[in-house]
Amino acid sequence: MSTIVEILVNGLASGAVYALIALGFVVIFKATEVINFAHTSLLLAGGYLVAVLHDDIGFAGAVLAGVAATAVLATLVELVVLRRVRTGGHATLSIVTIGVDIVLTVELTRRIGTEVLPLGDPWGDRVVRIGDVTIAQTRIAAFAVAVAVIAAFLLAFRFTSWGVAMRAAAENRRTAALMGVRLGRVSAGAWAVAGALAALAALFMCVFPTPGLDRTTSLAALKALPAAVLGGIDSTTGALVGGVLIGITEAAVVGYQNDVALFGGGFAEIAPYLLMTVVLLARPAGLFGTREPARV
Amino acid sequence: MRVRHGPGAAALSVSGLTVDYGPVRALREVSLEVPEGGFVAVLGGNGAGKSTLLRAVSGVLGFHGGTVRAGDITAGGRSLRGLRPDQIVAAGVVQVPEGREVFARMTVGENLRAGALGVRRDRRRTAATRARVLELFPVLAERDRQKAGLLSGGEQQMLAIGRALMAEPRLLLLDEPSLGLAPIMVERIAETIAAINRQGTAVLLIEQNAALALELAAHAYVLEVGRVALSGPSTELAASEEIRRRYLGSAGADDDEPADVPERTLTRWAG
Numbered sequence A: 001m002s003t004i005v006e007i008l009v010n011g012l013a014s015g016a017v018y019a020l021i022a023l024g025f026v027v028i029f030k031a032t033e034v035i036n037f038a039h040t041s042l043l044l045a046g047g048y049l050v051a052v053l054h055d056d057i058g059f060a061g062a063v064l065a066g067v068a069a070t071a072v073l074a075t076l077v078e079l080v081v082l083r084r085v086r087t088g089g090h091a092t093l094s095i096v097t098i099g100v101d102i103v104l105t106v107e108l109t110r111r112i113g114t115e116v117l118p119l120g121d122p123w124g125d126r127v128v129r130i131g132d133v134t135i136a137q138t139r140i141a142a143f144a145v146a147v148a149v150i151a152a153f154l155l156a157f158r159f160t161s162w163g164v165a166m167r168a169a170a171e172n173r174r175t176a177a178l179m180g181v182r183l184g185r186v187s188a189g190a191w192a193v194a195g196a197l198a199a200l201a202a203l204f205m206c207v208f209p210t211p212g213l214d215r216t217t218s219l220a221a222l223k224a225l226p227a228a229v230l231g232g233i234d235s236t237t238g239a240l241v242g243g244v245l246i247g248i249t250e251a252a253v254v255g256y257q258n259d260v261a262l263f264g265g266g267f268a269e270i271a272p273y274l275l276m277t278v279v280l281l282a283r284p285a286g287l288f289g290t291r292e293p294a295r296v
Numbered sequence B: 001m002r003v004r005h006g007p008g009a010a011a012l013s014v015s016g017l018t019v020d021y022g023p024v025r026a027l028r029e030v031s032l033e034v035p036e037g038g039f040v041a042v043l044g045g046n047g048a049g050k051s052t053l054l055r056a057v058s059g060v061l062g063f064h065g066g067t068v069r070a071g072d073i074t075a076g077g078r079s080l081r082g083l084r085p086d087q088i089v090a091a092g093v094v095q096v097p098e099g100r101e102v103f104a105r106m107t108v109g110e111n112l113r114a115g116a117l118g119v120r121r122d123r124r125r126t127a128a129t130r131a132r133v134l135e136l137f138p139v140l141a142e143r144d145r146q147k148a149g150l151l152s153g154g155e156q157q158m159l160a161i162g163r164a165l166m167a168e169p170r171l172l173l174l175d176e177p178s179l180g181l182a183p184i185m186v187e188r189i190a191e192t193i194a195a196i197n198r199q200g201t202a203v204l205l206i207e208q209n210a211a212l213a214l215e216l217a218a219h220a221y222v223l224e225v226g227r228v229a230l231s232g233p234s235t236e237l238a239a240s241e242e243i244r245r246r247y248l249g250s251a252g253a254d255d256d257e258p259a260d261v262p263e264r265t266l267t268r269w270a271g
Ligand SMILES: Nc1ncnc2c1ncn2[C@@H]1O[C@H](COP(=O)(O)OP(=O)(O)OP(=O)(O)O)[C@@H](O)[C@H]1O
Pocket: B021, B024, B025, B026, B044, B045, B046, B047, B048, B049, B050, B051, B052, B053, B064, B065, B066, B098, B208
């Protein structure tokens, strides 16, 4: 019994973090119809900044700086790289982000090397015990922060002018332009928000039980892409549901891994992609999506 | 804040406008003028280039793969050519696109809000504009929280016009607002457009419904295969044999003339 509860709690916590990352994919897709394959290397950059800064300016300062710097970096990618490739269609631009991803990943893995960098978080490996259920403090922090940030994002998306402009542009870019929406700003804003969300997610991906940030962190974060796709790449609700589904699936597979020794214990790595494939076979646009991501 | 402009400057002046979509020439040296506070109509059949004209004015040709090859477009004496769509909206020139194009997944209230995105105004002024729009279209107030995609065609057209009015345009561009609407709804929309014009907003109305357009507008242009084939005061055009035969469907003449009519001007008012 306690196993199931722990699996659900852990799954929900990591699912909330995947939802943060998936939301980044969705925001950029909605604003620009581009799938940002550089998203996880931006996440790695955010985590790396927190790792190198926390000794000097403290944990909270490092997180703020990391989030802000990653938002700026993402905006720069949009302004300096994507805006210049205006000739290509959305598919071309998505491929351009693969190039950006490679450049960022190469530079970051060169800096990180084979090290595992701690992020200096205050929770360490402390746990909370409720009955016979044991939950790491980091999981609780991850869940609480992710829920708060997602709620703030959804409120802004629903009620602010920024949100109205984003949704108008997502629905019909030309008509939004006719209303005086500045599509360039919408796009840059989406990249900034996605970058900030990614940096925050990086933090929670690198704390207990994970030993710290290493060069494979971006690979682990990439599981949020199937989360976004299975939820529907143009749906914020889909990102949240997809994130939680992937989180719980992964936790369940890890929890019962010994019982089902599939793929030599590596089943947890492919479970998200398997789940995505199954969902897409039934619903090509994802659970809540209106468009297939392959549409050009 | 209204853009200041010299006395006598037209709300819109288009001169020698030539537009291509790749190898396809859609407009050839089109010139026309909408006086400050005036009401001008552009008539023409399918593919005449009417929507292309409005796309060029609003600066959104790029979305359709079109480019302005030659000519100039000015509003209140200020050139719009090369401006971004948002700058053109900020200059007071706002379009209601063909087919309405309301944001279907957003509520009626949010659509109106989207219409005000192009002009930075304080809350009180935006609220006042909104109140005026809702006075013009009371049905929109009733449907405030409803998704725009669920409105009827006529209600969507009202929303599209209301949304454009949220930007407090000096010149309103309307692309076939009567398209696909029942006669009674066409009449309602026509009355509203006339009222908007009476309140001081200049109107450029694109229509295939020539009878309606000539009734509303003071002056009209006829586009044929990308050229201005005819222009003049509405009363003169409505009386002209050619217009009656081609666009008003009056009996008496049944010979089919070729489309390429040389430009004729019925007045000294030619632009
Ligand atoms: N995106 C486009 N690419 C290529 N050609 C186009 C495009 N849009 C319009 N055209 C061509 O330009 C010409 C003018 O089209 P336009 O849409 O301006 O006509 P219209 O007068 O608005 O017609 P309708 O009354 O049917 O709306 C047509 O010959 C059309 O085929």
